[in-house]
Amino acid sequence: MASAPLVPLVRPLAGLGRDDRLLAGGKAASLGELLRAGVQVPAGCVVTTIAFEDTMRAIDPERSIARAISALDADDHAAVSRVTGGIRERVAAAPLSGELGAAISAGYRELGTGAPVAVRSSATGEDAADASFAGLQDTFLWVRGGDEVVDRVRGCWASLYNVESVTYRLRRGLEEGTMAMGVVIQRMVDARCSGVAFTRSPTSGDRSVISIEASWGLGSAVVSGEVTPDTWVVSKVTGEILRRRVSSKLRQHRPDPSGRGVVDEEVPSHLRDQPCLSDEEVQALARVARRVERHYGSSQDIEWAVARDVALPGGLLLLQSRPETVWSNREAGPVAAPLARAFDHVVTLLGSQPTTREPGGGGAAAGGGPA
Secondary structure (H helix, E strand, O other), X not given: OXXXXXXXXXXXXXXXXXXXXXXXXXXXXXXXXXHHOOOOOOOXXXXXXXXXXXXXXXXXXXXXXXXXXXXXXXXXHHHHHHHHHHHHHHHHOOOOOHHHHXXXXXXXXXXXXXXXXXXXXXXXXXXXXXXXXXXXXXXXXXXXXHHHHHHHHHHHHHHOOOHHHXXXXXXXXXXXXXXXXXXXXXXXXXXXXXXXXEOOOOOOOOOOEEEEEEEEOOOHHHHOOOOOOXXXXXXXXXXXXXXXXXXXXXXXXXXXXXXXXXXXXXXXXXXXXXXXXXXXXHHHXXXXXXXXXXXXXXXXXXXXXXXXXXXXXXXXXXXXXXXXXXXXXXXXXXXXOOOOOHHHHHHHHHHOOOOOOOOOOOOOOOOOOOO
């Protein structure tokens, strides 16, 4: 069946928003929403989930892939690996319709002739507050040329069937037939430094602070855990930097001099123990993070980069914002079962305290109470 003519196979990020998750996937919808919030985002487009679904219908008209995955046991790693490996090979080799190939090429040309781009997976369940499997699918950095971009789009589609991603969906009981993949094609940022910003403390859950992590080069080194980043904690109320830690940053990811891909290299010795953000840049980044949190109305986990040789604020670009899930999920459940009267909670609490007293008259809380 042909795609609906009113919904193009490739759409610019501008104009997308959080309600377009089913059409564009979580990452693309979030990037479009950031643009709506007036935040700087690298220019890009998204190969929509319609393109993915059209291609999957062509190579799997009987929907055997969904049935094969649904029949797997998440604990049988060997079977999951065997089945998903065959699926990825099929998807990575899938022929594209002439219409789709032309649409991807046109979207890439709009970003500049021969421009280096990131080709990023954007699954429909990615970056959701209730079932986020961001990071389980593939991203390809510093890609050049129309043919290579098309190949990487197929690579992102195939990564929906990575072992980790499939295992996650099986454990969560997610319906395989509802899974789809958008692919973001986005202009690369030659980053002086990159990192993440949390609009609540990732260690304590404190909502009154913004925690920033940063290192030299591309953010992939921070996200992958290959480098210990510099960290700052900033008050949301006053903008004051409350704490800082400058780490020895030994490795960085940089564009390959060949013009394609990324290399892992040593940080120059004079930069290793230098903070990669000034205090003014830290505070400017914190202001943007606070703005994003206000826009979404919830705590956010933000990826960002500072373009080389461009001063803030113009050089600051956000690469993603997703709901913070660790502390938010802890708070999702009730702290106590509801009782008929408020006083009943007090009775229950007192009744749960130990009655045995230690010698010397001190109760159970003599040492300062429960930890």
